[in-house]
Amino acid sequence: MRVEDLDTPAVLIDYDRLRANVERMAASVEETGVALRPHAKTHKMPEVARMQIARGSRGITVAKLGEAEVMAAAGIRDIFVAYPIVGEPKLERLCRLASENRIRVAADSWDVLEAMSDAAIRGGLCIDVLLEVDSGFGRCGLQSPEQAIELGRRALDLPGVRLVGLMGFGGQSYEAASREEIGRIGREEASQLVELRERLCEAGVELEEISVGSTPTSRYAARVPGVTEVRPGTYVFSDRTQVHLGWGSLNDCALTVLTTVVSRPTRERAIVDVGTKGLSSDAAPVPGYGVVVGHPEVSVEALTEEHGILRVGDGRGVPVGTKLRIVPNHACGVINMFDDVWVVSDGRVEDRWRVAARGRMR
């Protein structure tokens, strides 16, 4: 089938670009000697995780236990759940997962570690944990070296839990004004953890792993001596935000949303059949809601739930029925709403992949 024959809205994954993105990140990390553990929240598909692992990733990262379960069932056995696991139902599931796979989790509090210890003892297991440190993003994470040392020392005597490393996330890189600033954030995130590991070691807490990074910061963070692992996610598809932040060009974006012009109310306005329920309301560092491939004169000016409102310049070339491809602001938000994607290559539809971990929110 040709791409133009697909009904819309539909997510297209350009297989050749996907492969190239997987290759590019793998090569860039490989030369630093650091391990790559991509965040699967971007794609939620075992098919993509397998490509990443085939090209040298040591495993994957996920945010949700449900995602880990889907990936493990598909044969992906080395998974970092980069999220604090809270509550009995999840702890039971974590133990089941950990008994059959190589699972690590994040934690940043005694409360989380203690409950995990109880669950692990009941399950006759030992769970590997990375302590999360706030890299200046202001989300989760330990707030000071002193706090980390106190928690690390306290956890030494906790049965069923083994501290294996530190994790950070320099999410403030998404607000950076320049590549220099992104580089600085990535290096600071990494150095902070490397120095903290030294201090923890002096305090008797020995940790191997220093896990950092996002798509913008990974290439900078991976070059800081002492870092052992980077966790970029969005690079695999890329999107308008990543292009703005310097991860390749629009021609590297593997994910587009195919949409149809359904109305031409005025000469300057076209309406397409995808809105926030397909592209999300996620903003980019630049105005608008996406880039229309091959139509630099067209802007995605606004979205409502099921309508995209395009400004189309002189309006020629986009009559009702025209199919357009939109590079979204944020690929992860799009994948989160679609049940399947079409895999395309050279204008032809080669495959259909289910977004197997979509909706696995718990």
Next chain:
Amino acid sequence: MRVEDLDTPAVLIDYDRLRANVERMAASVEETGVALRPHAKTHKMPEVARMQIARGSRGITVAKLGEAEVMAAAGIRDIFVAYPIVGEPKLERLCRLASENRIRVAADSWDVLEAMSDAAIRGGLCIDVLLEVDSGFGRCGLQSPEQAIELGRRALDLPGVRLVGLMGFGGQSYEAASREEIGRIGREEASQLVELRERLCEAGVELEEISVGSTPTSRYAARVPGVTEVRPGTYVFSDRTQVHLGWGSLNDCALTVLTTVVSRPTRERAIVDVGTKGLSSDAAPVPGYGVVVGHPEVSVEALTEEHGILRVGDGRGVPVGTKLRIVPNHACGVINMFDDVWVVSDGRVEDRWRVAARGRMR
């Protein structure tokens, strides 16, 4: 099961509030003599559509053919697809649907009408159409009475297509600064269509239906003589935006997202296990991303994909493990991401409903 025992994040639907919202809108429209055709995009669930119909709704509205198919399969037979249907695959599905149910669709162009006529003739059918008129929102719709009259007259001779009415949507009411302004927008949307129907009638195009409205504007539009149908959607659950615009209070919001505090990095900050992938990035007319029920001192300050970042005042009362309920900015955006919801009443979980039309984007 008690609500507190549910794992998170989870969507809770308060059954009693849902019933009250269904009742309140039905009663408010009933006294005007106008028909109610709620927009099912908000709930995407046959269970809710059946409640609306049982309380007097003549049928439902949907945005997507896929939603119509799910609803028709569940026995809801009178459906207005308030969206221009474009492309052969959809036209074939529309004909199948229309051959077994009472289906109406929207259109605002000759292109759409002509292709629909061809498909209907092939299917041996006649499709009922409402012409969409731009009510000043600047999305779809005919731009002037002259344009509407020209299209209406032209369509008179089109086989397989029967013009039955006019539809508007005063979406600009969501930007209104006051209830007076919302009332004015609703009345203007209605009056514009009623007057246009007169002019069309003089031009030989007779139409019965005048279909208008949204949750904010319906009660005003329904009171304009000549209006025959209103299509509010979000009222059924309500949300933070609707409360701000005057549809009841927070205590009328039937949809909340149950979430767990997973991290307390600082005294003022709590992190919960739902972010944009559960609450959406949809903004409200006021800052923030939701209201935490029973905690007026807490604000939902920011969201990332899987984290909600809360400012918690003095931080007492929300330790790790605390379950909180969030009234989202926009209920429709939440439903669009969850596969199921828990139906609760008086603190107990009574049922689990599948969001059957979720993901039916085409």
